[in-house]
Amino acid sequence: MDRLIYTAMTGAKHTMGQQAAVANNLANATSTGFRAEMHKLRAVPVQGEGLATRAFVVDASVATNFAPGPLQQTGRALDVAVEGKGWLAVQLQDGSEGYTRNGSLELSANGVLQTRNGLPVLGDGGPVTIPPDNEILVGKDGTISAMQSGGEENVVNNLGQLKLVNPPEESLVRGDDGLFRLRAGGTAPQDEDVRVAGGYLEGSNVSVVDQMVTMISLARQFEMQTKMLQTAEANDQAATQVLASR
Numbered sequence: 001m002d003r004l005i006y007t008a009m010t011g012a013k014h015t016m017g018q019q020a021a022v023a024n025n026l027a028n029a030t031s032t033g034f035r036a037e038m039h040k041l042r043a044v045p046v047q048g049e050g051l052a053t054r055a056f057v058v059d060a061s062v063a064t065n066f067a068p069g070p071l072q073q074t075g076r077a078l079d080v081a082v083e084g085k086g087w088l089a090v091q092l093q094d095g096s097e098g099y100t101r102n103g104s105l106e107l108s109a110n111g112v113l114q115t116r117n118g119l120p121v122l123g124d125g126g127p128v129t130i131p132p133d134n135e136i137l138v139g140k141d142g143t144i145s146a147m148q149s150g151g152e153e154n155v156v157n158n159l160g161q162l163k164l165v166n167p168p169e170e171s172l173v174r175g176d177d178g179l180f181r182l183r184a185g186g187t188a189p190q191d192e193d194v195r196v197a198g199g200y201l202e203g204s205n206v207s208v209v210d211q212m213v214t215m216i217s218l219a220r221q222f223e224m225q226t227k228m229l230q231t232a233e234a235n236d237q238a239a240t241q242v243l244a245s246r
Contacts, residue, residue: 033101
């Protein structure tokens with residue numbers, strides 16, 4: 001019974017955490033460049049005094065599904081989608097680097113290329129600045145070209161190149177803001193093999209059907225674990241009555 005209580009109690013607790021993660025995935029099923037979050041449970045023996053049968057259930061492996069999402073053509077010049085593996089580098093508020101697949105970009109009032117959340121997009125020489133009244137074209141390798149509207153025809157200026165990185169997936173960790181960072185800190189080097197598609201956005205890789213099936217399964221697991229707790233309580237009451245009658 002001791003083993004039953006610990007396993008069921010902690011199992012129910014972390015099952016609720018998994019339900020929250022699945023709900024977050026479903027909420028971001030249409031978010032640009034979103035990566036689904038995955039959770040797995042495992043048993044860990046309780047340290048200290050007590051029976052060796054006691055074991056906690058812990059959410060020990062929070063992982064990310066890095067499979068690419070579908071590309072959607074928008075025709076917008078400032079929309080960029082990473083093809084295959086790779087990331088766009090952005091500058092965080094503390095000056096460090098973050099990595100995202102959300103290539104829905106815009107220009108600030110000062111002409112700085114930034115994300116929808118206002119984070120500057122990094123190029124090969126720092127944040128990318130776009131001169132006013134220019135038509136923008138993003139090449140396959142992230143090269144940003146500009147041609148002034150109403151100016152001399154066929155005069156194209158190279159404004160730099162987006163910083164595209166491809167660090168090992170196991171070295172990345174998701175932050176509370178949804179951006180990824182290197183687990184050990186620092187910055188990832190630019191990868192010349194990463195390719196982007198201008199005028200496209202990458203959709204979320206969340207499968208709504210799979211997440212709904214998972215949600216139903218988790219609800220049944222939680223119900224089973226609470227019934228186990230009720231069974232343990234009934235067994236305890238029956239054992240107490242037997243001992244009291246002697």
